[in-house]
Amino acid sequence: MCQDTQTIMSEQIQIQHALKFLAECEYERQEVTPESIAAKLTLSPAEGAALLHNLQVAELIEPERIRLTESGRDYALHVLKAHRLYETYLAKKTGHHASQWHKLADEREHELSRQDVEKLDEELGYPRFDPHGDPIPSSTGEMPNKRGALLSTYPVGWVGRVIHIEDEPAHLYSRISQASISTDSIIRLEKKDSLEIVLYLEGERFSFPLEVAEKITVVELDAGEQLDETVQRLSRLPIGAQAQIVGMSSLCRGLERNRLLDLGVVPGTITVAELMNPSGSPVGYRIRGACIALRKEQADRIRIRNVEQ
Template sequence: MIDPLNALIIAAILSAISSWLFWPEKGLFWRWQQARQVTRRVLREDALKHIHDCEYHNRRPTVKSLAGSLRITVNEATELLSEMQAHDLITFEGDQVKLSPQGRDYALHIIRAHRLWERYLADKTGYPELDWHSKSEHYEHFLSPADAEALDNELGHPRYDPHGDPIPTAAGELAAVERLTLPNFPLDQPGRITHLEDEPEAVYAQLVAEGLHPGMSIRVVETTPQRIVFWADGDEHILAPIIAANISVDALPVEEAPEPVPHDHLNALKPKESARVIGISKAIRGAERRRLMDLGILPGTVITAELRSPAGELTAYQVRGATIGLRDEQAALIDIEQERL
């Protein structure tokens, strides 16, 4: 015969396990269901972005292109499209996928949320440039239209994200942009970088490492099947055409083209050398830029290199009577006069 006390204990344990698994909204099963629903929603929203991107650039979205973009199987992509059609997000014209009006509005909201988040991370935080896109890929799925509007107000209604892509308005208007890639830009003509493509990630990382960013003045001096040689804000860059194709430029009238100013970068200073600051690269944004300016790194300031770390990655500088430490990649984005003082 079962001991009543043991039976009571076993019943209590089973009840506790059952509650842990199935308690409404908080149980493990319900949390798993909620996570699954979020995952499906994120997939649908990423699919909407992919289809919109194809339509915006006059490309045809396919099941294979969707599967590749979302890193899912072709069968999973087919099932996802059927689900989206059931939600009136897409339509089929023959075998071609098209966004419905409801699907286009939804896609533009996600794109707006993503680009506003990138603008926020660039202008208001100290996150590295290579993190802006990946973090925005996450946050875009949790920003309501009201949240997006509040963020837009806080940022002062920016028209473009930090890569140069237009930000959709709250009404769903997205500016059409005609772009000329760097390999197709005429030789010896003044221009300005208007956009850096942030995908694929490895290519974007190389552009960031080159110190390139929208707004830089450029002039192409050599174009061959092997390389593109150009000057950007006084520095020479050499890129393979396949990499340079991720840079978009606009022509500048000759009278608007700024005269290149000969300069060095702060990391070129040797210990005990001094030079005068010309400016801080626009590639330094947000909190990091404000910190450098608060430290007194402004045009006209004299900076002296004091001591370099054994590995050469960190240098101590004298700035207006204070000693500060800067990493080599930070100092490379501070322009100084070529003349040593």
């Protein structure tokens, strides 16, 4: 099976993917079996066994069981760091679509040397988390303890904060990112049955297939924090209405975020929706004395609170 993948994937790349998978499982405290590795790398059982043998010979995993050795962990964390930093780079500095990040990083991670990774880390300002909410190992290889639990473990009516969104498979990830749910959204689980879940956030309700609940990791809110029912998205503001900007979602990053901050999209600014394109996007908003037109996707990422006229 999968002859193509196998021929394309050179041995070194295969080893790096396997190590990355092992490091991820170690972090998630999941058991690793020869079957799960073979399945992850789309290899036949025989090929999977050969790969494990190679890893043992290279002393990257322990001889008796599937567990990273000291040098194996070091190597694995390097690949993991390269992957997550590169995803962060793609999110912050380029225009590639979110659904492309994982694939592009999977290709590029093998070409980055330790020096390249250090340089990229510095250039990006030593980020701690990648755009999906996964921690990026520090230069000493540290990662925080895993936090939170899957959304699927919580009952209807539960309120909490999203901290991680799984980026595979891509079609589910696109559904989630289209709803502008990010790794800092405060959500409420409105409905859950055998088919779908409904999430409430920022004045909107989104319905997803049940599997999505397995892709979102959430934590309890901090003491004193609560879901603010008055917070909405700027895109919901009707023409002529006035609102106060609460902030920008973390989906608004890099160049775009800086531009909007410069234009005065900052917490506390009062804005009025003034002019709408007949097609509904863009809409002109009065911001600090100027009329700025923003597209719908941008207005989705700006949080507002309605105020008295």
